[in-house]
Amino acid sequence: MANRHCEAALAASTVADLRRAVLEFAASLGFRTVSAVTVTPSGDGGFHYMSIDNNPTAYEEAYYNQTDARRDPVLQHLRRRSVPILWNQQTYVEAGCAELWEAQALFGYRFGIATASHLPHAIHFVLGLDTDIPIRTTDANRLIAEMQLFAVYAQEAIIALAHANSTSTRPCLTHREREALLWTMEGKTAWETAHILGISERTATEHMKNAMHKLNCNSKHQAVVKAIKFGILG
Structure with missing residues (x-):
């Protein structure tokens, strides 16, 4: 199933094309919301963020709250590791952040899987899939595998779009x-x-x-x- 969506992501020439591929991929796995974010260095020494998501408008304030982000166990895991994480309420309870889960649960963010890639030259990519329906243990490995495969293609596409105005030099391989x-x-x-x-x-x-x-x-x-x-x- 993932191959068709991978090809669509790789072929995306615009943000709209990639957004469509990302949303269709998430829906194909039964997830209600999705977020694909890339962080790349900017020319002024800072960082450029590019996000493709379908977060509810009412959730935006909480989504971009930096104070909560520094405590969020899922985000902290993604910042430090490239191993996928399967999370639920217990993840937040064990981290002493039960109120963060309760706040996002109001918007349907109750269960999810997420993965991150930390690439050379301070480039980072995160893909998260969220739902209000429990993820069955028997489905977890398959969902994570399909997400990891899609993430490879999506991160390449979103990074390319983030640098659409810059020229890329084709490397010379033997x-x-x-x-x-x-x-x-x-x-x-x-x-x-x-x-x-x-x-x-x-x-x-x-x-x-x-x-x-x-x-x-x-x-x-x-x-x-x-x-x-x-x-x-x-």
Whole structure:
């Protein structure tokens, strides 16, 4: 299911296109609200924020309350870690912030899953899905997996749109680096790629690391997505 939405996010050329892809993805998993936020350095030494969400207007004041944000256990988790979090009322109770959950629950934010990516050059991306219906334990792993996959594509799209007015230089990858990316795109491991190319697993891993470095990525999956955007993997 996620593949169609991933492709739509990657193909987005405007904020409206990406917003549509993000909202449709959230709805396909049964979530009522969604928020995709990127933080990138600005030219004046500060940071530029770009958010795509469908938060209720009445919730905006609470959403942007910095004092509460510094106490919110979900936000604190996302700021420090890239591991997805599945949260509910107990998450806030255990953190001594039960009143924060009660305040957001009035707007339907009772249960959710969220993930964050902390990329090179002080770039951060957060994707959160929220609902007022309990998330079944049997569905949790599937939902998290689909969200993580979509997040890779959405973060690339939103970061590209945030820098729409700047020019991106296409990196120059070697033939082996492109091959490593290509076979990764096909779902091959480093060992399998090495066997296909007739090189050692260590060498295959080095080619991937070099490609990731040139593409400014900290994961091989993000490197594949960025290479597709640049037209390196046709």
